[in-house]
Amino acid sequence: MEVPILKQGGFLIATVQAALTDADLLQLRRALVERVVQMRSYGVILDVTALDVMDSFASRTIREIAHIIRLRGAETVIVGIQPEVAFAMVQLGLTLEGVATALDLEEGLQYLNQKFKSAASSAKH
Amino acid sequence: MERYPQLIHSATESPGNCIMSHPGVEAIDSKEEDLRYLPEVFCSCFLDCRLGGRMVRKFMYMGRGTILQMERSRLMVRKRDGDVVTQNETAEATPRSETTTRLLRELVAHLRQNRTPVREEWVGRITEAQLLMAMTKEEIFAEATSVYDSYVAALETGTFEALQNYARNLSERIIPRGVETHEVVGIVLLLRDVLARSLFAKYQGDFEQLNRILDAYEPAANRIANTVAVGFVQERERVIRQQQEAIRELSTPVLQVRERLLILPIIGVIDPQRARQLTEQLLRGIRTNRAKVVVIDITGVAAMDASVANHLVQTVEASRLLGATVIVTGLSPEIAQTLVTIGVDLGKMNTVGDLQGGIEQAERLLGYKVVMIAEAG
Numbered sequence: 001m002e003v004p005i006l007k008q009g010g011f012l013i014a015t016v017q018a019a020l021t022d023a024d025l026l027q028l029r030r031a032l033v034e035r036v037v038q039m040r041s042y043g044v045i046l047d048v049t050a051l052d053v054m055d056s057f058a059s060r061t062i063r064e065i066a067h068i069i070r071l072r073g074a075e076t077v078i079v080g081i082q083p084e085v086a087f088a089m090v091q092l093g094l095t096l097e098g099v100a101t102a103l104d105l106e107e108g109l110q111y112l113n114q115k116f117k118s119a120a121s122s123a124k125h
Numbered sequence: 126m127e128r129y130p131q132l133i134h135s136a137t138e139s140p141g142n143c144i145m146s147h148p149g150v151e152a153i154d155s156k157e158e159d160l161r162y163l164p165e166v167f168c169s170c171f172l173d174c175r176l177g178g179r180m181v182r183k184f185m186y187m188g189r190g191t192i193l194q195m196e197r198s199r200l201m202v203r204k205r206d207g208d209v210v211t212q213n214e215t216a217e218a219t220p221r222s223e224t225t226t227r228l229l230r231e232l233v234a235h236l237r238q239n240r241t242p243v244r245e246e247w248v249g250r251i252t253e254a255q256l257l258m259a260m261t262k263e264e265i266f267a268e269a270t271s272v273y274d275s276y277v278a279a280l281e282t283g284t285f286e287a288l289q290n291y292a293r294n295l296s297e298r299i300i301p302r303g304v305e306t307h308e309v310v311g312i313v314l315l316l317r318d319v320l321a322r323s324l325f326a327k328y329q330g331d332f333e334q335l336n337r338i339l340d341a342y343e344p345a346a347n348r349i350a351n352t353v354a355v356g357f358v359q360e361r362e363r364v365i366r367q368q369q370e371a372i373r374e375l376s377t378p379v380l381q382v383r384e385r386l387l388i389l390p391i392i393g394v395i396d397p398q399r400a401r402q403l404t405e406q407l408l409r410g411i412r413t414n415r416a417k418v419v420v421i422d423i424t425g426v427a428a429m430d431a432s433v434a435n436h437l438v439q440t441v442e443a444s445r446l447l448g449a450t451v452i453v454t455g456l457s458p459e460i461a462q463t464l465v466t467i468g469v470d471l472g473k474m475n476t477v478g479d480l481q482g483g484i485e486q487a488e489r490l491l492g493y494k495v496v497m498i499a500e501a502g
Contacts, residue, residue, distance in 0.1 A: 085446075086443040086444075090442045090443045103411070107417075111448075
């Protein structure tokens with residue numbers, strides 16, 4: 001199932017709706033990496049609230065997405081990881097190092113807003 | 126655990142059930158495939174019982190252990206102390222033979238007749254052995270009378286349900302008074318000996334008859350001793366489990382001190398099970414309180430082994446995946462050393478000396494500023 005990607009101001013929001021196959025994940029990666037420059041976005045939020053399992057491929061792909069997007073000049077936040085999923089991931093050693101995480105969509109938006117506000121204010125000085 | 130229905134404890138009462146019980150499970154159905162899932166079993170011994178659909182006889186006490194191998198008629202158990210016990214004697218159980226029944230009837234008549242002297246002898250021996258010191262002499266006598274009667278009834282009918290219920294009931298009453306397992310086992314064994322002595326006295330002239338009577342008496346008596354002891358131990362284990370449960374629930378509070386700031390004070394020994402429970406409760410707490418910062422205070426934890434320390438680190442990382450920052454406070458020198466020895470990446474751990482410092486840092490992270498009213502005014 002394809003993941004819809006919405007544009008909201010300077011951000012892109014991708015909300016996972018149902019369990020993803022490996023092919024879906026690769027498709028998501030391709031689409032996000034392309035869109036982020038196309039739409040001139042500076043923040044990406046990936047909402048995984050609907051996922052109740054996250055295997056090694058999924059978490060590796062998500063980490064890759066975040067790192068590639070950083071190279072493309074934007075910031076990524078993963079939001080909505082379920083408590084059980086989080087603990088299972090950590091036990092498998094999948095800790096998404098170097099990737100920002102937030103509790104839910106609202107927190108994610110706040111995180112990005114804050115980040116870019118401070119970036120904008122430091123640019124002004 | 127739901128896999129295993131609670132069953133009654135006596136194999137003799139319902140063939141096919143229960144020669145094994147497991148901490149956490151009252152008793153389980155002894156189907157081969159089920160037993161394989163258990164990490165540890167408590168094998169105790171009834172004289173004939175079923176194992177995987179086959180009758181196994183003379184299955185004697187083994188204690189706790191891990192099942193190594195299990196086939197139709199062969200059971201290998203590695204006991205806690207490392208010994209391997211193999212149980213492979215199988216045979217079809219023989220129903221109580223005609224003669225056994227007759228002999229037992231004779232025996233029961235004898236015991237009924239000598240109820241008063243034998244009972245007094247027994248109580249005397251109990252006092253002499255200094256068992257049941259927690260009870261008064263009258264209480265011992267009253268309990269002894271009911272135990273004696275249930276005992277004789279069990280011998281007579283060959284069913285142990287009533288005795289079992291009585292044993293459980295008795296255990297419930299005496300456990301809070303501090304009666305120990307060895308005392309309960311001790312008094313039942315004493316009764317067995319006293320009864321055997323009275324049989325010796327009665328049949329001393331007729332050795333053949335004495336032998337036959339003992340043949341009938343011994344298995345039944347052993348089974349009774351077992352039923353009572355197992356009943357007592359199971360009741361104790363039930364009480365212990367209940368208490369552990371209660372302690373656990375009390376001991377892991379997740380408290381909100383400010384909007385979006387949780388504290389989790391940990392006191393006492395952390396075992397892997399409690400560590401898991403802590404993590405679960407913390408992660409759930411982060412979600413329901415929408416916490417951004419969590420202070421875990423482990424001032425009250427004296428020591429921590431490597432696996433629990435690892436678990437703590439995992440909890441920190443899992444919290445980060447939920448978007449919360451964890452600050453660990455009150456690390457004792459020993460725990461700090463453990464963390465370093467197991468090579469925890471301290472870059473990921475946010476540690477502050479004491480709880481106050483932790484809360485102050487958390488407030489800074491959240492953008493709070495605490496000001497004295499006088500200064501502010």
